[in-house]
Amino acid sequence: DQASVKGKTFIIATDTTFAPFEYRDASGEMVGIDMDLIHEIATREGFKVDIKAIGFDAALQAVQAKQADAVLSGMTITDERKKIFDFSDPYFQSGVQMAVKKDSDISGYKDLKGKTVVGKTGAEGLAYAKSISTKYGFTVKALDKADTMYSEVQTGNAAAVFDDYPVLAYGIAQGNGLKTVTPKVAGGSYGFAVLKGDNGDLMKAFNKGLSGMKADGTYDKIVDKYLKSSH
Ligand code: GLN
Numbered sequence: 686d687q688a689s690v691k692g693k694t695f696i697i698a699t700d701t702t703f704a705p706f707e708y709r710d711a712s713g714e715m716v717g718i719d720m721d722l723i724h725e726i727a728t729r730e731g732f733k734v735d736i737k738a739i740g741f742d743a744a745l746q747a748v749q750a751k752q753a754d755a756v757l758s759g760m761t762i763t764d765e766r767k768k769i770f771d772f773s774d775p776y777f778q779s780g781v782q783m784a785v786k787k788d789s790d791i792s793g794y795k796d797l798k799g800k801t802v803v804g805k806t807g808a809e810g811l812a813y814a815k816s817i818s819t820k821y822g823f824t825v826k827a828l829d830k831a832d833t834m835y836s837e838v839q840t841g842n843a844a845a846v847f848d849d850y851p852v853l854a855y856g857i858a859q860g861n862g863l864k865t866v867t868p869k870v871a872g873g874s875y876g877f878a879v880l881k882g883d884n885g886d887l888m889k890a891f892n893k894g895l896s897g898m899k900a901d902g903t904y905d906k907i908v909d910k911y912l913k914s915s916h
Contacts, residue, residue, distance in 0.1 A: 690731065690886050694732070694736075695733070696746060698755070698757075701829040705760070705852075707719050707757075720736065722907060729893075730890040732887070732890060742808075755879045758877075761779060761849075761875060762876040763809070771879050774876070774895060779849045781813040781869075782853050793866065799842035801822070801827055804827060805831065813870060817880065842844060842878075846863070
């Protein structure tokens with residue numbers, strides 16, 4: 686309950702860039718839906734957070750090594766991950782999609798034959814790309830950071846990127862020079878994650894804060910702040 690997290694500081698590991706969920710603003714501060722959510726929940730439940738923007742795979746590793754208390758990084762709740770992590774109530778519905786350069790002739794997976802695509806290390810986008818790579822005859826390259834991943838496509842070194850569709854849509858709306866040509870692949874929802882059996886009080890506080898924010902409209906306000914302005 687609240688009493689057991691009160692006044693404590695928890696280390697929250699996150700991605701370096703996963704806009705609009707986490708990214709650095711012009712002043713270098715980590716902002717985004719995930720960041721606003723955790724800061725608001727921490728305020729409501731009386732705990733403090735120390736945000737470590739170390740990368741997605743690194744965040745998952747840090748929690749497993751007990752160097753961080755939780756991952757908050759647009760992390761998809763999957764059965765596989767549930768073997769290692771405990772997840773909060775879902776807070777955002779998502780899934781994977783492919784994006785190519787705006788002027789690319791690629792109109793579907795079949796056009797990827799012999800080409801290389803990129804995805805993020807440890808992420809669902811990478812896993813999906815790998816799952817169809819043999820069928821369509823393309824190579825998958827894993828990269829740790831969104832910046833490198835996207836620039837590979839922008840410079841033409843990679844034919845496509847596989848990432849979560851809300852993130853692709855945000856980047857495209859911001860003018861990253863990409864487009865989507867294939868349907869969204871329905872996936873799971875995002876959840877806040879702690880190591881299985883660990884940090885139960887923090888998890889309870891997260892769920893309590895989240896449900897309060899959903900009930901009073903704060904959750905919608907945060908999502909709208911980042912998503913309405915980009916569409
Ligand atoms: N939602 C994806 C996953 O959990 C990607 C998360 C991310 O890149 N930060 O694998």
